[in-house]
Amino acid sequence: MTATASFDVLVIGSGASGLAAAVSAGNAGGRVGLATKASIQACNSAKAQGGIQASFGEDDSPEQHAADVWKSSHESADMRLVEVLTGDAQGAIHWLEELGVAFTRENGGYRLARCGGASAKRLLQVGDRTGHAITKALREAFEAGDGTLFANSPLQALEPTPNGWHARCGEHELDAGTVVLAAGGRCFKVAEERGELSTNHPNATGEVTRLALELGAEARDLDELQYHPNGGAWPETMQGYSIPETTRAYGAVLLNADGEEFTDSLGPRDVVSQAIFDEVAKGKGVETEDGRPAVYLDTTRIAQDDAEISLPYMLRRYRGAGIDPLEERILTYPVLHYQNGGLVIDTDAETTVEGLYACGEIAGGTHGRNRMMGNSLLECCVFGRRAGRAAAEKASA
Numbered sequence: 001m002t003a004t005a006s007f008d009v010l011v012i013g014s015g016a017s018g019l020a021a022a023v024s025a026g027n028a029g030g031r032v033g034l035a036t037k038a039s040i041q042a043c044n045s046a047k048a049q050g051g052i053q054a055s056f057g058e059d060d061s062p063e064q065h066a067a068d069v070w071k072s073s074h075e076s077a078d079m080r081l082v083e084v085l086t087g088d089a090q091g092a093i094h095w096l097e098e099l100g101v102a103f104t105r106e107n108g109g110y111r112l113a114r115c116g117g118a119s120a121k122r123l124l125q126v127g128d129r130t131g132h133a134i135t136k137a138l139r140e141a142f143e144a145g146d147g148t149l150f151a152n153s154p155l156q157a158l159e160p161t162p163n164g165w166h167a168r169c170g171e172h173e174l175d176a177g178t179v180v181l182a183a184g185g186r187c188f189k190v191a192e193e194r195g196e197l198s199t200n201h202p203n204a205t206g207e208v209t210r211l212a213l214e215l216g217a218e219a220r221d222l223d224e225l226q227y228h229p230n231g232g233a234w235p236e237t238m239q240g241y242s243i244p245e246t247t248r249a250y251g252a253v254l255l256n257a258d259g260e261e262f263t264d265s266l267g268p269r270d271v272v273s274q275a276i277f278d279e280v281a282k283g284k285g286v287e288t289e290d291g292r293p294a295v296y297l298d299t300t301r302i303a304q305d306d307a308e309i310s311l312p313y314m315l316r317r318y319r320g321a322g323i324d325p326l327e328e329r330i331l332t333y334p335v336l337h338y339q340n341g342g343l344v345i346d347t348d349a350e351t352t353v354e355g356l357y358a359c360g361e362i363a364g365g366t367h368g369r370n371r372m373m374g375n376s377l378l379e380c381c382v383f384g385r386r387a388g389r390a391a392a393e394k395a396s397a
């Protein structure tokens with residue numbers, strides 16, 4: 001056991017939300033500790049490919065973005081949080097740019113794609129490695145500051161003290177005025193239990209949510225897990241890979257065994273996933289070589305230029321596995337992807353337990369019961385920033 005260390009703000013998790021919170025708490029003058037389960041790089045955020053939403057289009061606005069979230073959530077999102085999400089979006093993008101993220105540009109502006117459920121082109125991208133670019137910039141900003149990293153230090157116990165919190169993180173005993181929980185969702189663990197495929201990193205196991213619930217924090221929509229409509233189904237090495245939804249934004253369509261379109265390929269995630277499940281149940285799906293259900297994603301309809309600018313990583317992965325998506329259709333089926341619900345938070349990301357904050361996938365309400373693609377990275381940055389700042393201010397009050 002090492003000696004107890006003491007901080008103003010202790011952040012748990014080093015995905016985009018935890019890194020944003022740690023950087024923001026440091027900028028607000030807080031002494032920051034960052035404890036994470038494995039290496040600082042290990043998280044879901046870095047795997048995100050598609051992009052991040054923000055209403056920069058001329059035919060778009062934060063209000064229109066908010067209306068799309070409300071509709072996609074089947075009117076179940078917390079509109080106070082949604083207004084913060086969409087209202088802070090442009091500022092979050094500019095903050096990321098100041099930290100070194102270079103979003104793909106064209107014609108003097110951002111290259112924007114339309115994502116499922118969106119009424120305008122709103123998705124900013126860094127090629128198809130957007131999450132990698134965002135986490136790298138945030139990590140470098142954290143490492144350039146005064147924060148202390150505790151890698152390989154999973155949160156195992158958390159309890160209130162007269163001055164804040166005491167946490168056991170691996171071998172470390174840590175005290176802090178406030179705590180920001182940013183430990184992500186639980187889809188890897190649930191997929192394992194169900195014997196299903198998941199897009200998630202093995203650290204997405206959900207025990208931090210359980211600790212918060214034991215401390216009395218309220219949660220919402222925790223039962224609602226999201227399937228990514230387009231998991232890779234074949235070849236074997238691509239099983240569980242999340243085929244970026246930007247494939248569909250740039251023209252790919254879903255086809256059944258007879259080569260017919262059976263759904264709006266740019267519908268909300270839950271609708272598209274359900275349409276695939278239904279088509280397979282009707283006997284109109286196809287089978288992979290190892291007997292798994294699938295439908296076709298006709299990626300041959302994507303223009304070469306669009307693919308080279310916005311899908312280079314996806315192309316490399318498939319070509320490396322022996323399939324060229326611009327020459328032949330690929331096989332896809334929904335895979336477990338995202339925890340829609342989570343801990344209840346206010347607009348500063350404080351949970352219902354005072355001094356305990358939550359941001360990113362571990363928090364609920366912003367997406368209601370069905371998240372739109374591209375809004376999770378945004379949520380991480382918008383609410384991570386708010387959580388870090390508010391947690392530092394409360395700790396010093």
Ligand SMILES: Cc1cc2nc3c(=O)[nH]c(=O)nc-3n(C[C@H](O)[C@H](O)[C@H](O)COP(=O)(O)OP(=O)(O)OC[C@H]3O[C@@H](n4cnc5c(N)ncnc54)[C@H](O)[C@@H]3O)c2cc1C
Pocket residue numbers: 012013014015016017018035036037038040041042043044045046047048049050051052053130131153154155156182183184185199200201203204205206207208242337338359360361362373374375376377378380
């Ligand atoms: C393959 C893939 C593609 C995606 N594409 C997109 C996209 O294009 N656009 C978009 O907006 N969203 C996308 N998402 C969703 C989005 O990336 C994630 O929901 C989001 O990044 C989650 O960020 P987070 O910081 O909340 O959690 P994570 O990034 O999952 O980070 C959680 C962190 O907590 C740590 N941790 C876990 N348990 C503990 C513990 N007990 N103690 C300490 N630390 C712990 C983990 O090691 C990790 O560092 C994608 C997700 C995946 C998996």
